[in-house]
Amino acid sequence: MSALFKAQMLAVSPLMEDRGIDEAYLDISELALDSEEIGRDIKRRVLEATQLTCSVGIAPNKLLAKMASELQKPDGLTLLAEDDVPRRIWPLEARKLPGVGPVTEKKLASFGIRTIGDIAAQPLSRLMAELGASHGNALYQAAHGRDERPVVVEREAKSRSRETTFAADIGDWQEIARTLVGLVREVVEDLHSEGVRGRTVGIKVRFSDFTTLTRDSTLAEPTDGEEQIRRVVFECLSRVSLDRRVRLLGVRVGNLVKTRPL
């Protein structure tokens, strides 16, 4: 996340969950101030530090806060209570519910489910049967505005990866090899700078027709060694038939463990 932005968020509350370059959750439940006043404070701070406006959502849980922040964009400040869900959330398109992407949206539409209210009106058992137990249950709870996830201040990374898309699709094995060697070096630098090692090493290959595949291999011991990771990467590559031109290559190291405290 942008350092300027992060500093402003932390100044408001140390209970901050980093959600990428320009998004964060703040737990302000222990602050004595009026929440709307806190919202205005956040917007003022961000504007002063970055010259950018932002949208703030204030709600009893992360899901509703996220949805509240989307209700008024850009430069919005929206308070949302649980009681507001039927009136303000249910009329929205299903796609607006976090967890509903293009694929799930299409699937829901095929059952005649078009709004978040439609999702909320379904029996839980049906959603679980159609979308899988985990996803179905998550969407059902979300459509009712329920979310128990805590604000997570420190999240340990599960994997590190680097990938690159070619300006023009390539078929040259030499260039593929060179690119992977470079990506391995970058991932290894990341592992070193973060003090982690990983046990699973893998590659990602996207072809010119956008089909994407992955190959990985798990070692007996975690490693951050460039040579060893490079060896595994080329072993993974040998399991891919390079019969089409390649658009993207990626290298990933997962199953991370800390090698030293930061």
Place this chain on the structure above:
DNA sequence: TCTGGGGTCCTAGGACCC
């Protein structure tokens, strides 16, 4: 959005073990 570079989580099948 004819598609950038990170990530996370879930599912499913096979191997292996008890």
Place this chain on the structure above:
DNA sequence: TCTGGGGTCCTAGGACCC
């Protein structure tokens, strides 16, 4: 000798998010 169930790990792919 044969059968079976359950648990865990690994691999691959898919959906989604910022």
